[in-house]
Amino acid sequence: MARFTRRGSQKAGETPGTVTYVGEAREADVVISRFEYDEEDVSRDILSSPDAASSARTTGKVSWINVDGVHDIEKIQSVGEGFDLHPLVIEDIAHTGQRPKIEEYGSSLFIVLRMLRWNDEADEIDDEQVSLVLGPSWVLSFQEREGDVFEPIRGRLLSNRGRIRRLGADYLVYSLIDAVVDHYFAVLEILGERVEDLGEDMTENPKHADLDAIRHLKRELLFMRKSIWPLREVLAGIQREESDLVGEATSPYLRDVYDHTIQIIDTVETLRDMVSGLMDLYLSSVSNRMNEVMKVLTIIATIFIPLSFIAGLYGMNFDFMPELHWKYGYFAVLGVMLAAGVGMLLFFRRRRWL
Amino acid sequence: MARFTRRGSQKAGETPGTVTYVGEAREADVVISRFEYDEEDVSRDILSSPDAASSARTTGKVSWINVDGVHDIEKIQSVGEGFDLHPLVIEDIAHTGQRPKIEEYGSSLFIVLRMLRWNDEADEIDDEQVSLVLGPSWVLSFQEREGDVFEPIRGRLLSNRGRIRRLGADYLVYSLIDAVVDHYFAVLEILGERVEDLGEDMTENPKHADLDAIRHLKRELLFMRKSIWPLREVLAGIQREESDLVGEATSPYLRDVYDHTIQIIDTVETLRDMVSGLMDLYLSSVSNRMNEVMKVLTIIATIFIPLSFIAGLYGMNFDFMPELHWKYGYFAVLGVMLAAGVGMLLFFRRRRWL
Amino acid sequence: MARFTRRGSQKAGETPGTVTYVGEAREADVVISRFEYDEEDVSRDILSSPDAASSARTTGKVSWINVDGVHDIEKIQSVGEGFDLHPLVIEDIAHTGQRPKIEEYGSSLFIVLRMLRWNDEADEIDDEQVSLVLGPSWVLSFQEREGDVFEPIRGRLLSNRGRIRRLGADYLVYSLIDAVVDHYFAVLEILGERVEDLGEDMTENPKHADLDAIRHLKRELLFMRKSIWPLREVLAGIQREESDLVGEATSPYLRDVYDHTIQIIDTVETLRDMVSGLMDLYLSSVSNRMNEVMKVLTIIATIFIPLSFIAGLYGMNFDFMPELHWKYGYFAVLGVMLAAGVGMLLFFRRRRWL
Amino acid sequence: MARFTRRGSQKAGETPGTVTYVGEAREADVVISRFEYDEEDVSRDILSSPDAASSARTTGKVSWINVDGVHDIEKIQSVGEGFDLHPLVIEDIAHTGQRPKIEEYGSSLFIVLRMLRWNDEADEIDDEQVSLVLGPSWVLSFQEREGDVFEPIRGRLLSNRGRIRRLGADYLVYSLIDAVVDHYFAVLEILGERVEDLGEDMTENPKHADLDAIRHLKRELLFMRKSIWPLREVLAGIQREESDLVGEATSPYLRDVYDHTIQIIDTVETLRDMVSGLMDLYLSSVSNRMNEVMKVLTIIATIFIPLSFIAGLYGMNFDFMPELHWKYGYFAVLGVMLAAGVGMLLFFRRRRWL
Amino acid sequence: MARFTRRGSQKAGETPGTVTYVGEAREADVVISRFEYDEEDVSRDILSSPDAASSARTTGKVSWINVDGVHDIEKIQSVGEGFDLHPLVIEDIAHTGQRPKIEEYGSSLFIVLRMLRWNDEADEIDDEQVSLVLGPSWVLSFQEREGDVFEPIRGRLLSNRGRIRRLGADYLVYSLIDAVVDHYFAVLEILGERVEDLGEDMTENPKHADLDAIRHLKRELLFMRKSIWPLREVLAGIQREESDLVGEATSPYLRDVYDHTIQIIDTVETLRDMVSGLMDLYLSSVSNRMNEVMKVLTIIATIFIPLSFIAGLYGMNFDFMPELHWKYGYFAVLGVMLAAGVGMLLFFRRRRWL
Secondary structure, X not given: OHHHHOOOOOOOOOOOOOOOOOOOOOOOXXXXXXXXXXXXXXXXXXXXXXXXXXXXXXXXXXXXXXXXXXXXXXXXXXXXXHOOOOHHHHHHHHOOOOOOEEEEEOOEEEEEEEEEEEEOOOOEEEEEEEEEEEOOOEEEEEEOOXXXXXXXXXXXXXHOOOOOOOOOHHHHHHHHHHHHHHHHHHHHHHHHHHHHHHHHHHHHOOOHHHHHHHHHHHHHHHHHHHHHHHHHHHHHHHHHHOOOOOOXXXXXXXXXXXXXXXXXXXXXXXXXXXXXXXXXXXXXXXXXXXHHHHHHHHHXXXXXXXXXXXXXXXXXXXXXXXXXXXOOHHHHHHHHHHHHHXXXXXXXXXXXXX | OHHHHOOOOOOOOOOOOOOOXXXXXXXOOOEEEEEEXXXXXXXXXXXXXXXXXXXHHHOOOEEEEEEEOOOOHHHHHHHHHHOOOOHHHHHHHHOOOOOOEEEEEOOEEEEEEEEEEEEOOOOEEEEEEEEEEEOOOEEEEEEOOOOOOOHHHHHHHHHOOOOOOOOOHHHHHHHXXXXXXXXXXXXXXXXXXXXXXXHHHHHHXXXXXXXXXXXXXXXHHHHHHHHHHHHHHHHHHHHHHOOOOOOOOOHHHHHHHHHHHHHHHHHHHHHHHHXXXXXXXXXXXXXXXXXXXXXXXXXXXXXXXXHHHHHHHOOOOOOOOHHHHOOOXXXXXXXXXXXXXXXXXXXXXXXXXX | OHHHHOOOOOOOOOOOOOOOOOOOOOOOOOEEEEEEEOOOOXXXXXXXXXXXXXXXXXXXXXXXXXXXXOOOHHHHHHHHHHOOOOHHHHHXXXXXXXXXXXXXXXXXXXXXXXXXXXXXXXXXXXXXXXXXXXXXXXXXXXXXXXXXXXXXXXXXXXXXXXXXXOOOHHHHHHHHHHHHHHHXXXXXXXXHXXXXXXXXXXXXXXXXXXXXXXXXXXXXXXXXXXXXXXXXXXXXHHHHHOOOOOOOOOHHHHHHHHHXXXXXXXXXXXXXXXXXXXXXXXXXXXXXXXXXXXXXXXXXXXXXXXXXXXXXXXXXXXXXXXXXXXXXXXXXXXXXXXXXXHHHHHHHHHOOOO | OHXXXXXXXXXXXXXXXXXXXXXXXXXXXXXXXXXXXXXXXXXXXXXXXXXXHHHHHHOOOEEEEEEEXXXXXXXXXXXXXXXXXXXXHHXXXXXXOXXXXXXXXXXXXXXXXXXXXXEOOOOEEEEEEEEEEEOOOEEEEEEOOOOOOOHHHHHHHHHOOOOOOOOOHHHHHHHHHHHHHHHHHHHHHHHHHHHHHHHHHHHHOOXXXXXXXXXXXXXXXXXXXHHHHHHHHHHHHXXXXXXXXXXXXXXXXXXXXXXXXXXXXXXXXXXXXXXXXXXXHHHHHHHHHHHHHHHHHHHHHHHHHHHHHHHHHOOOOOOOOHHHHOOOHHHHHHHHHHHHHHHHHHHHHHOXXX | OHHHHOOOOOOOOOOOOOOOOOOOOOOOOOEEEEEEEOOOOEEEEEEXXXXXXXXXXXXOOEEEEEEEOOOOHHHHHHHHHHOOOOHHHHHHHHOOOOOOEEEEEOOEEEEEEEEEEEEOOOOEEEEEEEEEEEOOOEEEEEEOOOOOOOHHHHHHHHHOOOOOOOOOHHHHHHHHHHHHHHHHHHHHHHHHHHHHHHHHHXXXXXXXXXXXXXXXXXXXXXXXXXXXXXXXXXXXXXXXHOOOOOOOOOHHHHHHHHHHHHHHHHHHHHHHHHHHHHHHHHHHHHXXXXXXXXXXXXXXXXXXXXXXXXXXXXXXXXXXXHHHHOOOHHHHHHHHHHHHHHHHHHHHHHOOOO
């Protein structure tokens, strides 16, 4: 649950703009890599020092500085200062519990996204904050750990596939957002299959353990919704604000990724509806089974209790009980019992209980 | 359920604007047909090559190019390029899981609709994406497979009935949207009858299988709602944006189809309310029946359990039990039992349990 | 239920603007009546031919043409054409399943209302479409059948009571809307009484048949809501659009009828809340009664089952059972039984089950 | 319930603007009182005739005409005409079922409020319509009956406490609204205590009668909400419209009373939440008690039913039943029974049913 | 519950602007402390008289006057008058039940916040009103009692850490708001842990006492929500109104604290969802346990009731019952009983009840 209540701000009492890392303690080194490209050329290198990053600002090419790991506060800060980032931006990059948001700071645009991937081991959604800063000809991206969904973009940059090398830094930012959003579909597909499978299982044989599965799916969908819902506002915001940083050629692409986000939200809501439906299915099947149990009890009891009474009657030890001495008394009583039992059964059948 | 989670975008990692078909694999050929008409003349032909389509742009007449089948990516692309469509438009045409939407691209208007028809065999709503592109004097329409709801429009074009040949490409686009929306009424009528029939059945004899029917109706209505709800925004959008492509004469017709959409949404919501009502009806009748079962059990048990106890009492084998030797002991006991039973019945009647 | 899913548009595939009547088949003749009035004079006549109606456009007086019956398509059409109505307006007049709406067509204003009256025989709300067209000095009104809520207006016109003859066609339209809205109060009063009566009945003795009454009231309120809700938008629309057709003197009256509509919607929502409350009342009283039944069963069973066991114990036929031969064994057992029974009762009382 | 469906308009068919009184028949005389004041002077008198009221319009002082009783239509009308009120205003004053609203009529502002007081006898909220009309230097107030929440204002006027004599008619109107709103807090406090007390009672011993209390509180809160909710709009409206009648000095006070209204709405919603919580508490405690009852039944029955069976077994009268003749057969059986009973108890304890 | 219905206005009938303290009676003295600082200097002192406070208005430095305790009406009033506060501002400061709000009064900005802290003893959220007034170069802050969340700010002022001494009064107000909001995270963390712990407890062994815990958490979350929700509007208001009092340098910081508020609201909603989930978990586990109880009862009863009947049958005392005299009659009956019991068990197993 800690995923839900993660605090996205400095510790109480700290000076605002103080950069503290609030995620899990991490050992791995911070890795800073840089792409520089224009239509003709592309170069890729790993920077040994964060200070080298800011040289990107002056080349005529587009630069993409990617930072894996935000737990080394000093490095983040020195990258940030190289690009004149506002202290609050640096703070938000390090405090990795932010909601998706977009903020304009003078000549740069700061965007926070949640990168979601399905974690098979933990059987839950893995969540990582991706912070993007878009400048006139450079893009900074910060991730919590190595491994991301940006490999295809790197491939396109190196092989010059598509429009990516022709269009500027804004198109690169769009591509990064698009890669993150596209991966939501992959997560949704896994959740969708889960919902479908559970639905089929439960139609055949609903059991108590299904409740846990339902709750699990509900939680993951809630988590997903929480990460994606604000993104819609972010993307609408980019289009509305008409920043100079986003060119006209990139604009339809942003509208496109906005559409995808709407579609994902739609699907998440549909899946949530379906999971609620499964809950109802479970409850109604439990109550249905309960009803059957009760019916069997009632039928058995209502048939045999009166019969037992009759048997008890003739088990009494009174001296003078004339029926006991009739020759066919026993068989007469058996007959009466049979008639009573059959009568009961017919009564039940008439009431459609059988 | 795949209907609900269909992905409406490129596979993760693909270059945006990459055109991939994501629907079921299809064998049928792509068929491209063309209408060219003005007030005097109309011609209809099947185009052998997609390249021929773009010649439509230069005639003085109105052209309607209809493409059946979007699984042959190359053909779609060559039609699209003939009309200078934006790569994202072509991508959206091929990825047939789009929500209804409207987008303006410079001199053309791109509209996505969901064409719904009732599939009797599968006993569910059949859903197909219809993509329309409106240019100054031409309309492109793309469908997933042959067979559509546009036959009456073709008839009107050929026989010059109504205003269709007098008004321009915008009126043709309106007619296509109107045909799709009108067919929603047909689907709604089928669903409405289902709901009504089920309601009548259940009033007489609610049974467990009705739950499945309710769930089925709920799902279809949810599906329908998902397809129609965004359409409202689309149609409001056309009216609001006041594109040059839509003339004043067509404007009241668009308002009219907007009204129909509102009415359909209204009816879908009403039907959803009714289906919820059926669910309540089912639950209350189940609990009512359960109550009756329990009452019978209680009445039988509470009458006979005490009587059985009395019988058991006099079945005890104590040496000294004076009642056993009374002459009319047996009959006295029978009398007591009768009195107890009748007393119980009167008690139940007073409490209105009988 | 057909009341809920009535289609308000042409049959699928028809040319838009085709005028087809979609209501029940009707035999009665279409009756066209006309009022012509100014402050000095008033005349009232029945028109023999629909063509005569349009002469109204040129007199200096205010004319009100009322058409009872819209099933004779030709007559409707010839009236409509006499006043230059847009084909879609004529279509909407004949398709009597429209939602309340307002539309401006050049020099005239088209308003659709639902006239509701309580039908005692069918025990439900009777619903009829009233279409109004307001021109510079004339008003057309179309109703589905004879009989309406406009008699008091006719009386005021003839007797020159109030302002109606002094003010123009816009005030007449207001008066017609006001008459329709005022009648909603009458219907609401009937429904309100029903809800109140049912509530009182159920407090005393809730029974299964009440469920049907609740459902019935719910349906009627839903139906009413569906008819009235859009009216609010219509009336807000008239005020907002500030059409030249509506003079300043009439404006406060429209605000007044808007207030009434808000009040009706408020009351409908309150009644819906109350009906939900009745449902809860029913359910809680059913479950309460069920609890009582169960308690009685439990008390009887838990007292007598152990006693019966004791009786059974001493009904066993073992050769060697010393208690059986004790002189006061029988009475001792009776004493034990009495003590056990009383103990049970005290236990129940302590737990507040009695 | 009549409180909820009171009709706030003329009877169906009446000329709009017809003034009819729709409340309960009242005997008391209409009392018209007048305050005239400026910073130096204040006078208070009872007017014998309604015509005298309008002389107030011409003095240089601020006049407050208060009318107790709106059932004498003629008097209301003659007051109204003296101040040139619109016929619809006079109608709304007499039809005392209006929602709170604000309307601007040329040079005057018409405000409707609901004055709520707790009626101890009827144990419900007492509701009265207060209609205010604000002119340039005069205020009219109409109430349904004598007795109101305005005494403190009269006191301040007479003793010249606070700013009331210094500021104009707009401040007087503010003071009247503020007095009404302030009294809502008193009503809320009573309801709040009720909710609190009921909650404490129910935690100790929930009983069926609590359901009625819950429903009662629910209804009163619903009633209160219905009266207060529109007031918020009214007060926002005064601030937004920036009528010339409301001076700058009074403006912060109106914002203040608006804040109070928001706070009251907030508290009403919170109380409604709490009452819903009480309902849940009741239901869960009922089902909890039911569960306990069922558990006792189950434990008793499952222990003794098998034991009774064993006893029955050895009560059979077969000639050849070897166990019956064993010397310690009886004690062996008793032992078996004891073991079975203890086993059952242990089983229950292991399952945490005891 | 008094926390929920606290009245935030003068007593009914009081002159508006009358300053009355409405909180609990307090003994402690009112303490007024003052900070004066600019980039070079800082001084801190305790003011002996409230009149001294207003001298702050004329120094060139930034002054922060903090008042602990608002129960001494006269002192509050004399501070307020020293800074020309509007009477309604002073009233709101003393009536400590205000919702968070922002109001502009000419040259000063009045802000009300709720300061929340977790009270371990009472095991609930402690709530205190903080009223801030921002002038051109001074800030007033009023608290209900000593002890607050501002210590770190005092520390930063004294030690000149961060930007606080460089930026003006607006940054100080931001810092105070930020400190309050930051403390919400601390409270949320406690509540989050509670929810988590309760969830774990209940998965293992849900018990009736958990209901109280759920209700407790629900109430605290509701309380928190009520305090924080309006804050969002307040912070959006500061940014929107673009008062001259808030400089451009402080603006991004206010956006940042707005973001935190959104995040807190988000988390509160998530926790509320989770608590609802716990309620469902409780209910489903109770009904599940109930089902198990009922099943055991049914199985025991349905197996033994028929067997007991058979035993009773052969306990009858008829003279002529041939089976009784068969040599292996007893064993045959035992066999029949065994077969019936096993048959029942198999039947239950087939129906998956075991």
